[in-house]
Amino acid sequence: MDTGGFTPATLSALIALVRKHTGIAMTERKSVLLERRLRPRMQALQLGSYQAYLDKVEQDRAEVPHFIDLVTTNDTLFFRTPQVWDYVEKEFLPQWWQSHQGNKLKVWSAASSSGEELYSMAMLCEEFAAAQPGFSYQIHATDISQQILALARDGQYTGRSVERIQSTHPDWVKKYFRPSAGGLRVVDGLKKNVELAQHNLLTPLRPARQFDLVFLRNVLIYFDxxxxxTILNQARLSMAPHAIMIVGNPNRSLAETPPTSSTGR
Ligand SMILES: C[S@@+](CC[C@H](N)C(=O)[O-])C[C@H]1O[C@@H](n2cnc3c(N)ncnc32)[C@H](O)[C@@H]1O
Structure with a gap:
């Protein structure tokens, strides 16, 4: 097995350290990716070897958040997997409102990455609220990476994210974004019902039974x-009775009050 610039022992120690701090299951096949991600940090810290960097992560708690930022994969898009958003807009929201009038909808965007998922939900909720006076909502968004949460909090987007929202929802770009720094920034009004916090999905989120809708998308693939x-069981504990968890495409894996697996309804 080619272990790239790592010795076999360093690569094993690195994979173990990723698992310890994130739970993510990496294999030796990721050695090139890991090298590419760790090298700039190692150089910035003027460390002469990958092993020296691993020692630093082990010995210096302040380095752990940087390490987590480097080893997590944060790909995301506005309205990623359109079938999910069709379902939320046309089925979930009207049905939930019919049976919960007067209540506040509580949504959890778990593993929210840079925020495209949570702001997609916020836009749908704003539109729904405009048509249904009295509707209110709160979105709790979490991720293990501090750096990616800071981007989500900022709500400033460029590149593929901007192209995506411009092609899927050009009218909402005018309504919910402002031009900023060569890209788009979400308006403050879209942040008013959003809170962001660091959270490791392998640990409980308190209080229990609080969410009506949980997004747990494109993240389970990173774990054994x-x-x-464990993640599904923890997430399940955070769901209100009759809540919905979305783990993928609604045609394949939308689970109502998920049992102990990620299989369909
Ligand atoms: C590929 S993104 C998915 C983003 C979004 N949910 C989507 O579907 O577009 C995966 C996210 O999971 C986060 N993540 C990885 N391990 C985690 C853990 N143990 N706890 C919480 N978040 C984690 C990463 O930081 C990353 O932002």
């Missing part, structure tokens, strides 16, 4: 089966 099960 044991950890997937």
């Amino acid at each position: 089966q044991d950890h997937q099960q």
